[in-house]
Amino acid sequence: MCGLLAYLTDRWADVSPELVDAVSGAAHLMRHRGPDEPGTWSDGDVVLGFNRLSIIDIAHSHQPLRWGPPETPDRYVLVFNGEIYNYLELREELAAEHGASFATDGDGEAIVAAFHHWGTAALSRLRGMFAFALWDTAERVLFCARDPFGIKPLYMSTGPGGTAVGSEKKCLLELAGPAGVDLGIDERAVQHYTVLQYVPEPESLHRGIRRLESGSYATVRPGEAPEVTRYFHPKFAAVPFVAGREQSRYDEITAVLEDSVAKHMRADVTVGAFLSGGIDSTAIAALAMRHNPRLITFTTGFEREGFSEVDVAVASAEAIGARHVTKVVSPAEFVAALPEIVWYLDEPVADPALVPLFFIAREARKHVKVVLSGEGADELFGGYTIYREPLSLKAFDYLPQPVRRSLGKASKPLPDGMRGKSLLHRGSLTLEERYYGNARSFSDEQLRATLPGFRADWTHTDVTAALYATSDGWDPVARMQHIDLFTWLRGDILVKADKMTMANSLELRVPFLDPEVFAVASRLPFDQKITRTTTKYALRRALEPIVPAHVLNRPKLGFPVPIRHWLRAGELLDWANETIAASQAGDLIDLAAVRRMLDEHRSGASDHSRRLWTVLIFMLWHAIFVERSVTPLISEPHYPVQL
Incomplete structure (x- = not known):
């Protein structure tokens, strides 16, 4: 690395x-x-x-x-x-x-x-x-x-x-x-x-x-x-399960993951693992324990009740027999690190989870030089809750498109938050129109109000149109996975993983993102990825002998960050006010519109936390790389010694 x-x-x-x-x-x-x-x-x-x-x-x-x-x-x-x-x-x-x-x-x-x-x-x-x-x-x-x-x-x-x-x-x-x-x-x-x-x-x-x-x-x-x-053209080509032989396919998943983790453990230095408390990182850590019984695992949490995976991660580490290290991050630490973090990023990424990742990487580097992590499992095995949307919207498939459009128009006058409004709107759209990855902070109307240079022809289809053309004929979940491979995974997940660990001279390895693992995962049919009650169905079945029972069917949380609360009071609100007041990015972002968003969010009238975080991180990036008005305090490499 x-x-x-x-x-x-x-x-x-x-x-x-x-x-x-x-x-x-x-x-x-x-x-x-x-x-x-x-x-x-x-x-x-x-x-x-x-x-x-x-x-x-x-x-x-x-x-x-x-x-x-x-x-x-x-x-x-x-x-x-x-x-x-x-x-x-x-x-x-x-x-x-x-x-x-x-x-x-x-x-x-x-x-x-x-x-x-x-x-x-x-x-x-x-x-x-x-x-x-x-x-x-x-x-x-x-x-x-x-x-x-x-x-x-x-x-x-x-x-x-x-x-x-x-x-x-x-x-x-x-x-x-x-x-x-x-x-x-x-x-x-x-x-x-x-x-x-x-x-x-x-x-x-x-x-x-x-x-x-x-x-x-x-x-x-x-x-x-x-x-x-x-040179790489991924395909999700489903192969139906043969009745009575389901276990052989689950065993195939287990075997390829065991082999991938074994290969990823090759190193002449100490290897540890991140442990968020979810099924993916726990599976990787449990398999790594077979090669290093003295494995150290790491997790992070915040000084706010309900925003921590620490307790579950500790229980998981105990269940698999790993030594565990925890880092708790305060709001003051969180805010103070933001300029340094954005400098390391090179490009803005508005995912608050990268901040705790930065801190746990810094803590891990005191103990190890390499860590394993669970990134990629959701994209390969169908782990995002939104992948269940085709099931919830199945009834709309039987309606003529003009009827679907009419239902979408009828939903517009309904009050925001009213039960059924979102369902009618989403059901009126095709998959290509409604899905372009795991993030959407702004509606077109909000974008128009926030970006002085907004153009209606600069849309998500710039990014997704060719990808949808490639996946024509695949089942809807496979098409969503394909979009995420080329958008959310490589634009957010892997950027923050690389940048935040490398900022701390720590190598991060991702055994799920292995060509052999992808070859097995890409053949899973729709019903082995998503059901009405769960995600990653086949992966969960395959990991039953490996992952502790308390983790096997937990909902996905990752490293949750309480920015919604912190942007209403305390250090993060003060930082937001100072960032807007000092910003010279007014030609690109309407600063008055951002100020109104912050006021509405602070009063509790609306939850603008993700939208605010998106534009605030951009302003900080602009201050560092364009205005040169913010100079992060970047230390020399933290741990230059061999571990």
């Missing part, structure tokens, strides 16, 4: 000592991703920078890493962020079939050798999380790639001076001058963020910086724009 940076010059420019220094300085901004060992390498066309967090083959596997076949032993130079969990098997296969030899015991050489012998097909053979840049000194080509699900980030910018690629956007902002990159604010991306609570890939809030999408690779030559290709 590390931070990488690459700068490829224009065709007519050579790498200068000043450019090497600029790349080295920019890479230092993400030293938290790899405090163990910095490194740089350059030739006439490219500069590579790196910050290493040593996890596997600690004494060797230094980066930038050089490898090549016997005839050209230093042909390739790699900078790589992530872990390849099947690297031992790949190295063995490459040695047996192609005579590949290796100078280290790590996973980096497996990537380069696989690419050399198998080309881009190697990407589908890598079982892990990765973002890397590979410079071919013979062909003078920079090859970049991300893992199928987007667990690890990769930003890209191209201008007249060259192309920069990096793990963190702040590094590319630093190199925008030499590259000649446009740093104007993308107002369409601002509107997408306000609707979705995150900036959807491949966008960023700066016009000249984009992200390489999950499951894609890019080829870059000096003086040319990157050529991007998608």
Whole structure:
């Protein structure tokens, strides 16, 4: 787990000592991703920078890493962020079939050798999380790639001076001058963020910086724009259960999860686990205990009754025999950390759960260097309550579309909150119209009142239309899962997981997001994911022998955050008032409208907590990265010692 940076010059420019220094300085901004060992390498066309967090083959596997076949032993130079969990098997296969030899015991050489012998097909053979840049000194080509699900980030910018690629956007902002990159604010991306609570890939809030999408690779030559290709095309292709053989399918789920956790435990450092009290993290921790009986688990809570998973997590840790560590966060700590957290994020993410994640990652790093977590289970196995919506709206499927539209119109005059109004409205819409992921804070009317530059043609269909076209003919839950794989999962869940743990020099691994686990989960039929009484039905059945009974059927909570209450009084209300008063983002956000929202929320007239949080986090991001009026206190890497 590390931070990488690459700068490829224009065709007519050579790498200068000043450019090497600029790349080295920019890479230092993400030293938290790899405090163990910095490194740089350059030739006439490219500069590579790196910050290493040593996890596997600690004494060797230094980066930038050089490898090549016997005839050209230093042909390739790699900078790589992530872990390849099947690297031992790949190295063995490459040695047996192609005579590949290796100078280290790590996973980096497996990537380069696989690419050399198998080309881009190697990407589908890598079982892990990765973002890397590979410079071919013979062909003078920079090859970049991300893992199928987007667990690890990769930003890209191209201008007249060259192309920069990096793990963190702040590094590319630093190199925008030499590259000649446009740093104007993308107002369409601002509107997408306000609707979705995150900036959807491949966008960023700066016009000249984009992200390489999950499951894609890019080829870059000096003086040319990157050529991007998608290699991962996920499909939810249901295979009906055979009557009387259901248990064999549940056993298949158990077996693939056991194998994934075993692979994810490979490390030369201590591995722990996050434990939220839900079924997903508890299952991962229980399976990890089989490989490390001294496993330490971690959870967090708040100083407010009813907003803590601590008691359930403690009971779960006791049930599986794990040592447990708890971090309780006060409102004052919460507010004080926000500028630092947003700086680490690079782009605003309006999910309050990332704040407790930041604190528990900081606590965990005092004890371990790697943690396992349960992200991805909901998207793969059907875990979100909203996935049950097709069942609740089933009756509308039998009505002609004009009748459904009429019912939707009839619901508009009904008072907000009136029983049945929401059902009539949702039933009048097609799936494509009503569902675009797990977040919607603003209606169109509220958006129009909040964004001075609001445009009706900048809608969620910018993000979802092509995804729905790909999933045509699938069952409705599969289509919703497909949307979430490309939106909520990679835009919110995995961004906060990567950024908040890396902020604390901690590696987070997600065994559910494994190609082999996805292959099994993607074949589950509708009724094995969602029923009228539960979610993740097949996964729950598969985990019955593994997960404690008190967790097996608990509703999903995650790390709940009491922002609704805190925005009505105390530190968070004071922070909100100060943020609005100081903001210079009035050309993008109507500050008077936000003030009215805050007043209505504080009085109890309305619950605007999620909408307020969305725009307040944007204002803080704007103050840090655009106005430069807020300078977060960023400490040196917190725990540079080996654990």
